[in-house]
Amino acid sequence: MRPEELGAWQALLQEEFEKPYWRTLAERVDAAYAASTVYPPREALFAAFRMTPPEAVRVVILGQDPYHEPGQANGLAFSVKPGVKLPPSLRNILTELQADCGVTPPESGDLTAWARQGVFLLNSSLSVEAGKAASHQAFGWQTFTDAAVRAVAALPQPVAFVLWGGHAQKKAAIAADSPYPRLVLQAPHPSPLSAYRGFFGSRPFSQINAFLVSYGFSPVDWKIPEDAQNTALGG
Numbered sequence: 001m002r003p004e005e006l007g008a009w010q011a012l013l014q015e016e017f018e019k020p021y022w023r024t025l026a027e028r029v030d031a032a033y034a035a036s037t038v039y040p041p042r043e044a045l046f047a048a049f050r051m052t053p054p055e056a057v058r059v060v061i062l063g064q065d066p067y068h069e070p071g072q073a074n075g076l077a078f079s080v081k082p083g084v085k086l087p088p089s090l091r092n093i094l095t096e097l098q099a100d101c102g103v104t105p106p107e108s109g110d111l112t113a114w115a116r117q118g119v120f121l122l123n124s125s126l127s128v129e130a131g132k133a134a135s136h137q138a139f140g141w142q143t144f145t146d147a148a149v150r151a152v153a154a155l156p157q158p159v160a161f162v163l164w165g166g167h168a169q170k171k172a173a174i175a176a177d178s179p180y181p182r183l184v185l186q187a188p189h190p191s192p193l194s195a196y197r198g199f200f201g202s203r204p205f206s207q208i209n210a211f212l213v214s215y216g217f218s219p220v221d222w223k224i225p226e227d228a229q230n231t232a233l234g235g
Contacts, residue, residue, distance in 0.1 A: 001026040005046045008053035012151045016144060025140035029127055032139075037130035039066045040073035047075025048122050049148075051115040057152055058118035058217060059160045059208055060175070062168035064189075065125035065141075068133050076121035079111035092190040092199065097222055100203045106224040117220050122148060124167055146174060153178040158215040160208045164199065165189030183211040 003010045003017045016022055029045075032038050040047070063077030067087060072080045078090050086094070086109045094105040115121055125141040128134070149171050152159055158181035163169045169186050176184050187202040188194040209219035 001029055001045070005050075007046075007050040008055070009049045009148070009151070012054050013144075013147055016147045021140045021143050025144060028139045029136070032127065032129065032136065038127050038136075039068055039130060040075040040127070044073070044075030045126055048077065048115065048120060051076070051112065052118060052120045054151065054155060055157075056118040057120045057155060057159055058157065058212060059114075059162065059220060060120045060122060060149065060152055061162040062149075062164070062171060063121070063123040064165070064167045065123055065128045065134055065137065068128045068131055068135075070130065073128075074110065074112075075126075076111050076115055077123045079115075079121060080109040082108050082110045084109065088192045089190045092192065092195045096190070096200055096202065097205050099200070100205045101209075101222055103205075103222050106226070108224055108226070111224065113224055114220065114222070119220060120152065124171075146171060149174045150177075153180075153182070156180050158182070158212060158217060160185065160211050162204050162208070163187075165191070165194065181211075181215055183208065 006013065033042050061077055066073035067080065072084050072087065074081050078093060080087060080090065090109045097103045098105055111121055122145060124145050125134070125137050125139070127136045127141070129136065153175055160183040161175040163172055163175070163184065163186045165188060172184055172186060176182055185204050185207060187204065188197045188199045190199050205222050213219055
């Protein structure tokens with residue numbers, strides 16, 4: 001892994017690249033890609049960072065780790081490649097979007113259009129071994145993504161954080177530690193195991209847009225275009 005893969009985030013996170021954990025993390029991730037099937041594809045590992053540079057961030061949606069089944073993960077939290085069947089969690093997210101904002105659930109689960117509007121789709125762990133959920137959580141990703149959330153918290157523009165499930169909510173204190181306008185939304189994870197415990201009916205999308213508009217920013221257009229497959233980055 002090379003810091004320059006993060007695009008404009010490199011300067012913001014420079015201190016992290018000089019810490020011992022980063023070298024260990026990079027070695028573990030590089031070795032994993034060399035020895036086994038790992039998702040997302042290597043070129044998409046930092047897609048979320050490259051697609052949503054710091055100055056563009058308006059929303060952060062935190063996921064856990066990438067999808068671990070073939071052909072799904074594209075480097076953006078909760079997003080899948082065009083043409084891939086919607087995973088249950090993503091289907092529930094889009095169901096809540098329809099209930100909240102009236103957006104008809106699309107056939108595509110490629111969330112690139114959100115990322116390009118400043119929605120930072122960040123997983124807590126950025127890689128996973130095929131078929132083994134949470135298999136890279138001990139690599140050191142949490143330390144790095146904590147630093148990324150801390151960097152966002154220090155940005156001067158208004159930012160809404162969406163923390164679904166206990167894993168994401170561990171970063172709540174970091175997200176809220178900012179002198180700038182912040183909205184921190186917490187709800188159960190959209191997984192079928194927990195969606196009915198308060199995710200459905202939480203109305204995060206309308207709350208995010210109301211927050212952004214209140215500070216003079218344009219709302220997010222949550223509709224996923226039918227030609228989403230033409231906008232994917234890195235597969």
